[in-house]
Amino acid sequence: MALYDEIFLLITACVVAIISRRMKVPYTVGLVLVGTALALYGIAPTLHLSHDLVFQILLPPLIFEAAIHLKWKELKPVVGVIALLATAGVFLAAIVSTAVLTLLSGLPWQTCLVIGVVLAATDPVSVLALLKESALPPKVYKLIEAESLFNDGTASVLFTLIPILLLGQTSPVGIASLSLLSIGGGILVGVAVGFGLLFLAGRTADHLVEIAITVVAAFGSFLLAEHFHASGVLSTLTAGMVMANFDYKGSLTERGREDAATFWEFAGFLVNSLIFLLIGIDISLWSSAGSLSLWLVASTIGASLLGRAAAVYGGCLPFRRTARAVPLRVQNLLFWGGLRGALSIALVLGLPPGTENREIIISTVFQTVAFSIVIQGLTVGPLIKRVASE
Numbered sequence: 001m002a003l004y005d006e007i008f009l010l011i012t013a014c015v016v017a018i019i020s021r022r023m024k025v026p027y028t029v030g031l032v033l034v035g036t037a038l039a040l041y042g043i044a045p046t047l048h049l050s051h052d053l054v055f056q057i058l059l060p061p062l063i064f065e066a067a068i069h070l071k072w073k074e075l076k077p078v079v080g081v082i083a084l085l086a087t088a089g090v091f092l093a094a095i096v097s098t099a100v101l102t103l104l105s106g107l108p109w110q111t112c113l114v115i116g117v118v119l120a121a122t123d124p125v126s127v128l129a130l131l132k133e134s135a136l137p138p139k140v141y142k143l144i145e146a147e148s149l150f151n152d153g154t155a156s157v158l159f160t161l162i163p164i165l166l167l168g169q170t171s172p173v174g175i176a177s178l179s180l181l182s183i184g185g186g187i188l189v190g191v192a193v194g195f196g197l198l199f200l201a202g203r204t205a206d207h208l209v210e211i212a213i214t215v216v217a218a219f220g221s222f223l224l225a226e227h228f229h230a231s232g233v234l235s236t237l238t239a240g241m242v243m244a245n246f247d248y249k250g251s252l253t254e255r256g257r258e259d260a261a262t263f264w265e266f267a268g269f270l271v272n273s274l275i276f277l278l279i280g281i282d283i284s285l286w287s288s289a290g291s292l293s294l295w296l297v298a299s300t301i302g303a304s305l306l307g308r309a310a311a312v313y314g315g316c317l318p319f320r321r322t323a324r325a326v327p328l329r330v331q332n333l334l335f336w337g338g339l340r341g342a343l344s345i346a347l348v349l350g351l352p353p354g355t356e357n358r359e360i361i362i363s364t365v366f367q368t369v370a371f372s373i374v375i376q377g378l379t380v381g382p383l384i385k386r387v388a389s390e
Helices: 003-023 027-040 051-067 072-086 088-105 109-118 125-133 138-167 172-201 207-227 232-245 254-287 294-319 328-336 342-349 358-379 381-389
Strands: none
Touching: 003 027, 003 254, 027 254, 027 358, 051 138, 051 207, 051 232, 051 254, 051 342, 072 088, 072 138, 072 294, 088 109, 088 138, 088 294, 109 138, 109 294, 109 342, 109 358, 125 138, 138 172, 138 232, 138 328, 138 342, 172 207, 172 232, 207 232, 207 254, 254 342, 254 358, 294 328, 294 358, 328 381, 342 358, 358 381
């Protein structure tokens, strides 16, 4: 990417941020709409989203930036709900979405399975700014943020199993072994990288070195796990949480922690700006691919919403008579605020060129993500205010 492209995108992001705040709309919604407009008028940069760009460069800092704010003591009251929603909930969402889409679209069930799994992952980035500004109870905020972050890991693991499941070459024991390798390997790498770099950070008081160590943690954990065919998402998530929760011996200096927090806040802004601008730009690129029909897009959106509803309301049901019961208004916010985003795009762009109906899958996912970010992002405000006021 040429330097002028980088400058152009950054300036555009700054202008969108200013206007979005004044208009009181989610920043990422503005980015997608502006990106689409740039593409339609032919003034967009030549950069496009790809699996490698998102997975190796953009996704690790997004995950790490969220993970370093997840304190165990804040998650403990809702950890049971998070665990169920981020595991069984993702499975249920994928199954329901696949079944509904198969019935409505007429596409092969294999194609619908890919779409269902890809869209089972949610992304709270589009509404995080509104969540922060709405004075939500900390418990609710952490539930929404953490559930979405953890279900990304589950969805990414499921996605790696799809080719094996479709080929029918692996037994249930083999599938379980591969899942354990992906999940356990990712967590193990994250733990090793997190503690190893905390030890290294304890050998210096230079705040610049400490910031650099957090950057190594974000990218190193992801790439190392992927190298060993484990989950990079879970690895970076684990490394971030280790560094956030086990720095009790002062491995990072006070200035190092403050400067690292500032750095990652900016990195999150930069990466999110790039991702959502490019989503808007690439929507037009894929909108006419694969003979996409309005009915197929509507069916996919409906199927993904039904899958999310089954995951949220079904996942919260076992807790309704316990101390960890999730109020219905919070469940509604979890459902409608569970937007699709960067991970769905990254996964679908990683489909091999020979995949059946690949263009249809990519195009459909792009359109569904766009609907989620724009329509759900613009309409989730009243739900947030209701939860914040009660």
